[in-house]
Each structure stands twice: as structure tokens, then as C-alpha cells.
Amino acid sequence: MAAVRASVARAQLTLKEPPAAVGAKPGGTIAQLNLQFNPNSLQLRKSTEWRRTPSRMAGESALPEFVGSGPRELSLEVFLDATSKHDNSVEQAVEKLMKGCVPTPASLARKKPASPWVRFEWGSARTTSFDGVLSSLSVTYSLFDVDGKPLRATCSLSIEEASVDPPGQNPTSGARTAxxxxxxxxxxxxxxxxxxxxxxxxAWRVIAEANGIDDPMALVPGAELVVPALGDVGGEEER
Known part of the structure; x- marks a missing residue:
């Protein structure tokens, strides 16, 4: 019996309404772009930040102290081709991408302007699939119709991580949005x-309670602390 060939997974970009509050989930889908052609390559970057304290007595440089890690940043190129389409234009797809660079109407109505959150998904890939924001976008048109309509375009974009997986419940404070x-x-x-x-x-007591800390001055270097959302801070202060 001949083996059934699996269908090719198609990559897609989804734009969602930005969260209405810090720590909240993104809202509904604003636009979705199913890519005609899967990217030839993906560039994933992540940085870490270290701090060194100069020592006058040290013969060599001081040991670095870990400060934190930066967000993931995914860079890719999206190729668009409308030569076989009835509308003979790639501008509609480009306009969807451009929406990722401007504040959404809903965020403007809340008087908290924010651009959509963007997610790139391709099959079962996990390291390149995360909620982020467009940090840069450039479009190069390479083929035009006789009336000037762009028929082909290469879009270079970078998505910077906007959130991380929630750390879950803190055993000393119960459920809390971080x-x-x-x-x-x-x-x-x-x-x-x-x-x-x-x-x-x-407001240090809010952080202390979230992490089960009794002495606010005795912190262990390297320990990871949960910093509650602003809404949690307000709730504590009102009690």
C-alpha cells in the first residue's frame, strides 16, 4: 500500500487586537494573511543583558552579573505574487501588513493607542511562534502592470516578542496575573x-506578598521574582 504524502504546511500571519490592559490576553483577530509561499529562511534572535561592577583591586575584569534576557525577535521575508489573480494587485496583502504598524481603532477609542499584536505560525514550529509586535516593515515592489499596479512584492518584517508564557500560580500567594x-x-x-x-x-509589599518574602532587604542574587500587574497593585492599595 502506497504511503500517503502529507500536505505541505502553509505559514500564516495573524494580527490581533492588542490587550486592553497590562497582563491581559490579545483580543479578536483583525486580519489574517495566509502566505502564498513559505519563507526560505527565518532568523530568530534573543539577547541577554549582563552587568559588571568595576573593582579597583581586581587584576582581571569583574564577574558579570545576569540582569535579564531580552525578547525574541523573528525576521523573515514574505513574497507576494498577484500575476495569476483576478485583481492583479498585491496591495491588499500589503495593506494587511501595514495595519500592524498603526494603532487600532479600538485602542484609540480607549485613549491607549497601540498597534496590533502579530503572530507568525507555520505548522508545528514553536520557537518562531509567539505573540509580538511589528518592529519594522519594508516593502519592495518588483513587477508592475501596464497601469502601474504592483504585481509582485517582497516584504521584510521583524516581529518582537510582546509577552512571555505566564509563570503560573505562586505557591505562596495563589493565582495572580504576572x-x-x-x-x-x-x-x-x-x-x-x-x-x-x-x-x-x-508598593514593595505587593511584590513581597506575591513571592512570599518576609525581609524586603534580604534578596538572593539570581532569584527570579514575580512582579504583579498594575491592576493587582491597585487592588492591594485599596484594601
């Missing part, structure tokens, strides 16, 4: 972290 996480470095304290995150050093 705004972010922070890796402790030497010299950190909860009042300092609260000032950086909320602009209010007195």
Missing part, C-alpha cells in the same frame, strides 16, 4: 524594585 518577572542582582531591594516598576517605593 506583569513581568525580575532576576535579582546584587544591590537590589524590594523598595528599589517597586520604584522602578510602579514609581512608588512603598
Amino acid at each position: 506583569r513581568s518577572t525580575h532576576t535579582v542582582v546584587a544591590g537590589d531591594s524590594l523598595p528599589l524594585l517597586a520604584w522602578r516598576e510602579y514609581g512608588d517605593a512603598t
Whole structure:
């Protein structure tokens, strides 16, 4: 019996309404672009940040202290071809991509302008599939009809990660939506972290409760702290 050949997985780009609040999930789908041709290559980047404290007594450079990791950034090229289509134009697909670079009407109505969140999906790939925002987009038209309509285009775009997988429930505080996480470095304290995150050093108790910390000054370098969302902070202060 002849083996059945699996169908080719097609890549797609989905634009979704940006979250209405910090820590929330993206909203409904604004536009979806099913790619005619799968990319020839994908470039995935991720950076880490280190800090060194100069030492006058050290004969060599000081040991680096891990500060945190940057977001993933995916770069790819999308090839569009409308020579065999009835409308003979690639502009409709380009306009969908352009929507990813401007604030959505719903976010403008909330007076919190934000561009759509973008997700690239291709089969079962996981490392290249994440919620992000378009950090750059360039379009090169390479073929035109006699009336000037662009028939072919190459779109180069970069998607920067906008969220990370939630860390889940904290065993000491129960379920809590996390705004972010922070890796402790030497010299950190909860009042300092609260000032950086909320602009209010007195809000350190919210972070302490979320992580089961009794002494706000005794933090262990390398430990990862959950920093609650702004809504959680407001809820604590109202109690």
C-alpha cells in the first residue's frame, strides 16, 4: 500500500487586537494573511543583558552579573505574487501588513493607542511562534502592470516578542496575573524594585506578598521574582 504524502504546511500571519490592559490576553483577530509561499529562511534572535561592577583591586575584569534576557525577535521575508489573480494587485496583502504598524481603532477609542499584536505560525514550529509586535516593515515592489499596479512584492518584517508564557500560580500567594518577572542582582531591594516598576517605593509589599518574602532587604542574587500587574497593585492599595 502506497504511503500517503502529507500536505505541505502553509505559514500564516495573524494580527490581533492588542490587550486592553497590562497582563491581559490579545483580543479578536483583525486580519489574517495566509502566505502564498513559505519563507526560505527565518532568523530568530534573543539577547541577554549582563552587568559588571568595576573593582579597583581586581587584576582581571569583574564577574558579570545576569540582569535579564531580552525578547525574541523573528525576521523573515514574505513574497507576494498577484500575476495569476483576478485583481492583479498585491496591495491588499500589503495593506494587511501595514495595519500592524498603526494603532487600532479600538485602542484609540480607549485613549491607549497601540498597534496590533502579530503572530507568525507555520505548522508545528514553536520557537518562531509567539505573540509580538511589528518592529519594522519594508516593502519592495518588483513587477508592475501596464497601469502601474504592483504585481509582485517582497516584504521584510521583524516581529518582537510582546509577552512571555505566564509563570503560573505562586505557591505562596495563589493565582495572580504576572506583569513581568525580575532576576535579582546584587544591590537590589524590594523598595528599589517597586520604584522602578510602579514609581512608588512603598508598593514593595505587593511584590513581597506575591513571592512570599518576609525581609524586603534580604534578596538572593539570581532569584527570579514575580512582579504583579498594575491592576493587582491597585487592588492591594485599596484594601
